[in-house]
Amino acid sequence: MSGARHREEDLLRGISASAGMAIGPLRRYELPLPRVAETAADPAAERQALAAALETVAATLESARHSADAQGQQEEAEIFDAHLAWLEDPALREAAEHHIAAGSSAGQGWYAALQAEIERLRQSESALLAARVDDLRDLQRRVMAPLAADAGAAEAADDDLDGAILIAREMTPSQFVAVAGRIQGLCLAAGGATSHLAILARARGVPCVMGLGEALLSLTAERAVLDATHGVLESAPDAERLAALVAERERRQAQARSAAEQACAAVITRDGRQVQVAANVGSAAEAQAAARAGADGVGLLRSEFLFLGRAAAPTREVQRREYAAALAALDGKPVIVRLLDIGADKQLDYLSLPAAPNPALGERGIRLWQTFPELFETQLDALLLAGNEAPVADAATPLQLMLPMVSDVGELRWVRQRLAARAAELGITRLPALGVMIEVPSAALCAVSLAREADFFSIGTNDLTQYVLAMDREVAGLAAHCDVLHPGVLRLIQATLEGARGRCPVGVCGAAAGDPLAAALLVAMGVDELSLEPAGIAALKAWLRELDAAALAARVPELLALDDGAAVRAVLAAWLDASAPRGFGVMSERRGHTHNKQ
Structure with missing residues (x-):
């Protein structure tokens, strides 16, 4: 956080669920459940x-x-x-x-x-x-x-909520929707960044931090500061500190407006590198929002969202329409669809997935193909049909397919054979590009053999980081240590880039793409594309235009020799601040360690 120094005892730290800064009074929000009779005779x-x-x-x-x-x-x-x-x-x-x-x-x-x-x-x-x-x-x-006995009574509205930073143990999605337009920010003692409430907060642009602990509920303040990007609530800033933070918020807002004006322009770094900035989306509607936000394409369409919240799997026609609408929204720009990635923390009510003592290491993603061949091949058919209908650019469909949880090149070959077989069955000759996600350490270490046969790589930094460090990314107590900038993770990313060099392009679709420190370093290391949530595209593009990627590339060996992620962040931040001609301020509010769902 910027400005005059803060006192550590005034800070509570949690998990960033929706980035941004809020300044206002703390207000407790707690509604009891409706009172109902316990028993009945009929x-x-x-x-x-x-x-x-x-x-x-x-x-x-x-x-x-x-x-x-x-x-x-x-x-x-x-x-x-x-x-x-x-x-x-x-x-x-x-x-x-x-x-x-x-x-x-x-x-x-x-x-x-x-x-x-x-x-x-x-x-x-x-x-x-x-x-x-x-x-x-x-x-x-x-x-x-x-x-309830008093079913006709409406829940009392709290007039003190206007302009407040809300604090609560937990909150339901409907409660949030009811107050979202009135509050400056939201702090919860419980919860995590994958909840529906977190998704709503990000969609509404409400700064939100979760997992702050029970100490949150005893706080009172008439002027607190929530730096949700860094997951920090500062409850008692003095006048000097508060003035500095207000000025910082105004500066960020002005820079955000400036960035938005250039959102659709290409990204050329100061040393002449062109970088693609794409969007992570979960539906055709979000793809439309990404196009409006200036995305250079879709770097990750999470197809599993089409399968969640249903009583049965979507039909081929339902899927085809959704994929076709996403392709139409981007009007010829590339759209990368990740094939169904279920298992671990993503379950479908209508499928009985194999039991596993450690679901994150069990059958998930492409590993489930042979267990549910009809499910995956129906998806392939829908994608092939949608891609065949899409406008042609350079004789190739803008549709690209990406395989999750690939461990070795044998899996890629097998899927390519299935893709060709399904295309032949449908009479389709124009096949989409087929790439793999690099999220398993073995895939990074075998990047050379994979790159010989893959059309592209996309590094899933969320899973790669948790697998390399053996830290569950959903555990709040480990969030500060589960860092993509850990030298061990960076070395595997470097191995991926070296294996792919001259063979296939490499993108990043994990949370690291929206972390400005990580994004700058990844581009310097040789990443061709960064894909993040649509709301962050304009700011990331503005940020990267200020980057001298070649100069930072010369510092990569030094950074990889540091002890841990915290050291890398500190040295990298200092170098970026010193090297940028106008200061790397555009995305300063997003410099903190992020915790998002890939």
Whole structure:
């Protein structure tokens, strides 16, 4: 954080869920669950009451989904879709009715059914499943509300929330949506960067830090500063410190406006290197937003989002339309689609994935192909059809396919054979480029053999970092150490680039692409493309235009010889500050260690 010195005892540190800076009073936000009767004498009447409440909530969610769609808030629409799918889960309703049959009221039965599922998810080894607790809390509250004794009473609005930095133990997505337009920032004692709430905060541009711990709930302040990019809440800045931070925020805002004006222009570094800045997206709607944000293409379309929140896998036609719409949105620019990457922390309700004592090291991504061949080949067919319809640029389709969790070249060969077989079956002769993600250490170490047959590489820095350092990226206590700038991780990236040199281009689609220190170093090391969330494209482009990549490349051996990631960050930051003619200020608010989902 910038300006006059801070006192360490005034700081709380957590996980950055949505970058930015907020200045305002701290306000506690805590709403109790609706009060419902515990017991009831007529189970049949209570089952009817539950059915009516579920129908009411379903209508509300459907309306909210349509409203979000109409306003272009795709992330919110997808979350409401997921909530609808949960609401319609027969297992939850059956569990509630079991409690009703035992004498509980409809409201208490629903509470108990959801509470059991909440506890199950909290104990899950999957960070993504545990992050869904907020969603179930949301459904718990929504259905209990019309069943409460005071169901007609609206939840009291707090007039003190306007302009505040909200603090809470946890918050549901619907509670956030209700206050998002009024608050400056959000701090939660619990939670992580993969939750639906974190996704909403990023979509709304609300600075948000999670996992700050129970100490957060005892804080009071009329003028606090949330540096959400660095995951820091400063509760008691003095007048000098506060003035410096206000000036810093204004400077950042002015630079952001300037960067936005040049968002669609190409990136040429000071030493003449051209770098592509692409977008990570999860849908065709997000691809449209990426095009508006100035993306040079889509570096990662996470196709698994099309498969989540459904009762069954999407059909070939549903997939084809989505992929075709994403290609149309980029109007001939490259679109890289990652083939279905499920397993570990990404589960599909309609598939029984093989049990694994350590899911992150089990069957996931491309490793599941032979277990579910129809699922993957339907996806291949949809992609081939969409690519065949896309406008032709230099006789090649702009569609490119990327394989997750590749360990060696044999896996790439096998998929290329399947791709050719499916294309022949469909009568398609124009095949998309086929690349691999470098996220497993063996892939980095075998980069030469992979590069001989891959059309491109994309380094997934999130998984690569956690596998190299043996640190789960979702563990808050390890977040400061699970750093892509650790020399061990950088050496594997260097091996990847050396193996690919002269053979295939290399991009980065992990969180490191949005970390300005890492982005500068990666470009200097030889990365051709950086892909990040659309909201960060303009700032990253402005930042890279100030970079002398050749001069920084000369310092790479020195950086790789340092002890740890913290040392690399310190030396790199000092060099960048000293070398930039106008200062590397455009993305200074994003210099901190980031923790995002790839």
